Amino acid sequence: MSTHLLLVDDDRTFAALAATVLRQEGFRVTTAHSLHDARASLGREAPDVVVLDRRLPDGDGIDFLPELRTQFPDTAVLLVTAHGDIASAVEAIKAGARDYLSKPVELDDLVLRARRAAADLQLHERLRQAESQLEGRHRLLRPRAPAMAAALQMLERIATAPRSPVLLLGETGVGKEVIARHLHALRGGQGPFVHINCAALPATMVESELFGHERGAFTDARSARRGLVEVANGGVLFLDEVGELPAGLQAKLLTFLDQGAFRRLGGTAELHSTARVVAATNRDLNREVAEGRFREDLYFRLSVFRVDIPPLRERREDVLPLAESLVAELSAELGRRPVGFSPAAVKRLERYPFPGNVRELRNVLERALVLEAGPALELQALEPRGDAAPTAPDPNAFVVPGSPRPLEEVERLYVRHVLGLLEGKRMEAARALGLSYPTFLKRLGED
Ligand SMILES: Nc1ncnc2c1ncn2[C@@H]1O[C@H](COP(=O)(O)OP(=O)(O)OP(=O)(O)O)[C@@H](O)[C@H]1O
Numbered sequence: 001m002s003t004h005l006l007l008v009d010d011d012r013t014f015a016a017l018a019a020t021v022l023r024q025e026g027f028r029v030t031t032a033h034s035l036h037d038a039r040a041s042l043g044r045e046a047p048d049v050v051v052l053d054r055r056l057p058d059g060d061g062i063d064f065l066p067e068l069r070t071q072f073p074d075t076a077v078l079l080v081t082a083h084g085d086i087a088s089a090v091e092a093i094k095a096g097a098r099d100y101l102s103k104p105v106e107l108d109d110l111v112l113r114a115r116r117a118a119a120d121l122q123l124h125e126r127l128r129q130a131e132s133q134l135e136g137r138h139r140l141l142r143p144r145a146p147a148m149a150a151a152l153q154m155l156e157r158i159a160t161a162p163r164s165p166v167l168l169l170g171e172t173g174v175g176k177e178v179i180a181r182h183l184h185a186l187r188g189g190q191g192p193f194v195h196i197n198c199a200a201l202p203a204t205m206v207e208s209e210l211f212g213h214e215r216g217a218f219t220d221a222r223s224a225r226r227g228l229v230e231v232a233n234g235g236v237l238f239l240d241e242v243g244e245l246p247a248g249l250q251a252k253l254l255t256f257l258d259q260g261a262f263r264r265l266g267g268t269a270e271l272h273s274t275a276r277v278v279a280a281t282n283r284d285l286n287r288e289v290a291e292g293r294f295r296e297d298l299y300f301r302l303s304v305f306r307v308d309i310p311p312l313r314e315r316r317e318d319v320l321p322l323a324e325s326l327v328a329e330l331s332a333e334l335g336r337r338p339v340g341f342s343p344a345a346v347k348r349l350e351r352y353p354f355p356g357n358v359r360e361l362r363n364v365l366e367r368a369l370v371l372e373a374g375p376a377l378e379l380q381a382l383e384p385r386g387d388a389a390p391t392a393p394d395p396n397a398f399v400v401p402g403s404p405r406p407l408e409e410v411e412r413l414y415v416r417h418v419l420g421l422l423e424g425k426r427m428e429a430a431r432a433l434g435l436s437y438p439t440f441l442k443r444l445g446e447d
Pocket of ligand 1: 140141170171172173174175176177178179240281282322358359362431432
């Protein structure tokens with residue numbers, strides 16, 4: 001369906017001319033010459049885009065904006081301001097206009113901006129559809145916290161750039177994978193979403209997983225196999241823990257990022273893929289570069305579009321909404337009736353630092369839903385150590401027996417404690433602690 005554009009301008013000659021040009025460009029145009037006319041038109045049909053002059057015979061367009069935004073929150077408004085009136089342009093954007101045009105309005109500029117607004121609307125519509133198709137587990141809650149909202153805004157701006165890689169930085173469990181999937185949805189869910197965790201595979205296997213291999217490339221390669229770079233063609237390739245990528249492969253990845261070209265292991269043919277690479281790490285890549293473990297050129301290439309995802313403790317406003325939505329989702333999974341939080345639990349959620357971020361929040365809630373039978377969750381596990389002593393010993397509390405002890409031993413005890421909390425799942429424990437698997441084993445005293 002064509003985009004419906006309402007043009008509100010009291011200059012009838014200009015309005016008629018602009019309407020003709022916009023119609024030639026495929027827009028369905030209605031014109032109005034006053035706020036009164038505009039209201040009447042809005043009563044008949046909702047527009048997708050409104051081009052609104054500020055100086056109208058019966059008022060200022062900018063004063064009409066709030067009314068328009070309340071009634072039609074999805075409509076994009078382009079405000080027309082006086083020539084060189086930057087203050088008014090800023091005011092317009094603050095009041096919720098999508099964009100502004102200054103007088104005298106160039107018709108080409110008008111068409112371009114109207115098209116851009118229409119494309120944005122279509123993108124949002126596709127996003128809404130794609131989001132509703134995503135599994136609940138990967139649904140991203142609209143953040144309230146400004147730091148997270150800024151990260152998402154950045155993501156939205158870069159989502160449609162065709163090939164530039166994106167680097168997601170943030171502690172373990174902050175939602176890097178969720179965000180990578182969100183980017184895929186922002187691209188209309190085109191093509192597959194392919195996830196590879198560079199830390200979970202032995203270095204020797206990462207190359208063939210990523211780039212594929214030809215028959216006979218190595219002892220076990222009985223048949224040729226496509227790599228994930230090929231599989232993700234047209235979609236998104238999520239390279240988790242990119243900081244763990246072996247040095248030799250870093251160069252190969254850089255070539256792929258620059259040229260979209262690669263060779264399978266043991267192959268000679270140059271292959272191509274349009275996969276958009278989203279790389280993530282919880283390591284300090286600056287330090288990895290300084291210490292010679294990560295190629296500087298690859299770091300620069302990846303950081304062109306870099307999104308920093310703040311830890312949960314720096315977006316407190318989001319803790320409670322996230323907790324509520326996770327409880328709803330988990331209760332459905334566990335077949336339990338939805339429950340709320342006791343006032344004490346809300347206080348605990350508000351104060352707890354969440355070193356394991358959203359993953360830890362999710363785990364705590366899942367555990368509570370299984371173990372707590374009451375009408376509201378208490379979340380005792382979040383009680384800071386040494387605070388109002390719990391009546392029964394807290395099974396989650398980490399207590400070092402008979403201190404003082406050497407630091408390494410305390411570390412080992414803590415690593416074991418976390419492993420116990422996660423029911424012996426080693427990979428998960430390593431992730432929750434933000435350690436690579438080999439480091440985890442070392443701390444555990446098993447390497
Ligand atoms: N904004 C969010 N809304 C809902 N769930 C979230 C959100 N952020 C994270 N989660 C949940 O928290 C858990 C961890 O998220 P995710 O795996 O994306 O983190 P990560 O940053 O990729 O972690 P790691 O660095 O350890 O790989 C998942 O269960 C995910 O569903």
